[in-house]
Amino acid sequence: MIGLLLRFYPARWRARYGDEFAALLDERSLGPFDVADVLLGALDAHLHLRGLGAASEHAKGFAMSLRIGGFAAIAGGILWFSGLALSSINQGGDALFALAFGVGTLALLIALIGLSAFQARQYPRLVWAAFVVPALGAVVSLIGMVGMATTGDLPFIGTWSGWSIWAIGVLALIVGSALFGIATVRARALSRPAAATLAISSIVVIPILLGVGVLDDLLPAAAAPLGMALAALAFAGGWVGLGVSALRIDRARPVAQAGGTA
Amino acid sequence: MPPRIPELGRFAEPALLILVSLSDGPKHGYAIMTDVEAGTGRPLGPGTLYAALARLEERGLIEAIAPVDRRRPYRLTAVGATVLADQLRDLAEFADLGLRRLGRARP
Numbered sequence: 001m002i003g004l005l006l007r008f009y010p011a012r013w014r015a016r017y018g019d020e021f022a023a024l025l026d027e028r029s030l031g032p033f034d035v036a037d038v039l040l041g042a043l044d045a046h047l048h049l050r051g052l053g054a055a056s057e058h059a060k061g062f063a064m065s066l067r068i069g070g071f072a073a074i075a076g077g078i079l080w081f082s083g084l085a086l087s088s089i090n091q092g093g094d095a096l097f098a099l100a101f102g103v104g105t106l107a108l109l110i111a112l113i114g115l116s117a118f119q120a121r122q123y124p125r126l127v128w129a130a131f132v133v134p135a136l137g138a139v140v141s142l143i144g145m146v147g148m149a150t151t152g153d154l155p156f157i158g159t160w161s162g163w164s165i166w167a168i169g170v171l172a173l174i175v176g177s178a179l180f181g182i183a184t185v186r187a188r189a190l191s192r193p194a195a196a197t198l199a200i201s202s203i204v205v206i207p208i209l210l211g212v213g214v215l216d217d218l219l220p221a222a223a224a225p226l227g228m229a230l231a232a233l234a235f236a237g238g239w240v241g242l243g244v245s246a247l248r249i250d251r252a253r254p255v256a257q258a259g260g261t262a
Numbered sequence: 263m264p265p266r267i268p269e270l271g272r273f274a275e276p277a278l279l280i281l282v283s284l285s286d287g288p289k290h291g292y293a294i295m296t297d298v299e300a301g302t303g304r305p306l307g308p309g310t311l312y313a314a315l316a317r318l319e320e321r322g323l324i325e326a327i328a329p330v331d332r333r334r335p336y337r338l339t340a341v342g343a344t345v346l347a348d349q350l351r352d353l354a355e356f357a358d359l360g361l362r363r364l365g366r367a368r369p
Binding site for chain 2: 013016017019020021022023024025027028033034036037038039040041042044045048188189248249
């Protein structure tokens with residue numbers, strides 16, 4: 001009887017689930033309800049397997065966006081901070097600073113795309129709104145870097161120099177990162193401590209970049225650069241933390257207790 | 263209220279019951295069936311169970327682990343746990359809303 005019922009299922013389905021399904025049917029005395037349910041299940045399996053290719057591709061794309069976003073967030077955070085550190089200590093020249101900052105910014109843009117695609121399944125409006133500002137900022141800052149490399153201090157677009165465009169882009173990237181951090185805390189899909197760190201550090205860095213000098217007023221002169229460095233480190237650390245949590249989810253580690261096997 | 267387990271159609275409810283059943287540890291098919299039946303008082307047919315299991319596995323919400331004899335246990339993934347928690351939170355809020363409205367409508 002069980003063998004006959006299994007034959008109604010497609011061969012592909014039987015290859016994957018056949019043994020365990022037969023074991024399940026062995027354990028249960030089959031009534032009319034079960035037989036009807038199995039036959040309907042077989043019909044569903046035939047219909048479903050026709051669309052399985054598309055669903056499978058969708059799932060692969062979902063996992064891939066998480067993986068790419070995770071690696072990009074880690075690389076982007078580290079490179080972005082390295083670029084800032086190189087520019088501060090001014091060793092290794094402008095080329096290394098530009099390379100680290102440029103690649104780091106590009107990586108953060110990729111991270112934004114990958115992680116937003118992952119989180120948007122739950123809060124599409126919130127996450128995509130928080131994606132637009134930093135993504136535009138990253139693109140603008142990259143355009144600014146091209147301007148700095150090609151025209152130096154001269155106007156690059158209109159009366160704007162490459163440096164001005166880059167600075168506006170970086171500012172938007174940081175403001176947007178604060179929004180992205182807040183959205184990520186709300187979405188709960190990735191690490192909330194890392195998202196909160198990103199949001200808070202971004203908010204701290206903004207007045208410093210704007211030259212408001214808040215830290216200069218609050219802290220002794222020697223401590224202000226340290227505050228800036230810590231805020232920048234926290235900003236990079238927030239991105240790295242989000243990347244690590246994305247990779248952990250991608251591995252899909254079990255959350256249940258192993259001892260509970262029934 | 264829109265379902266939070268995506269694109270499962272008529273298998274959304276069995277899928278939710280399966281995810282809840284797996285939330286306290288891995289179980290194989292027969293254990294899930296008996297657990298769901300004990301918890302809801304309604305039977306979960308084997309055909310429905312495996313149609314929902316296959317969809318949950320495709321979406322990465324559950325995963326199979328090494329079989330014991332011919333029985334293969336399944337467990338929640340981290341993504342599955344997140345989706346389940348969100349859905350249960352929404353259902354709780356929806357139930358609260360309904361109960362509040364009932365209380366208000368009571369003469």
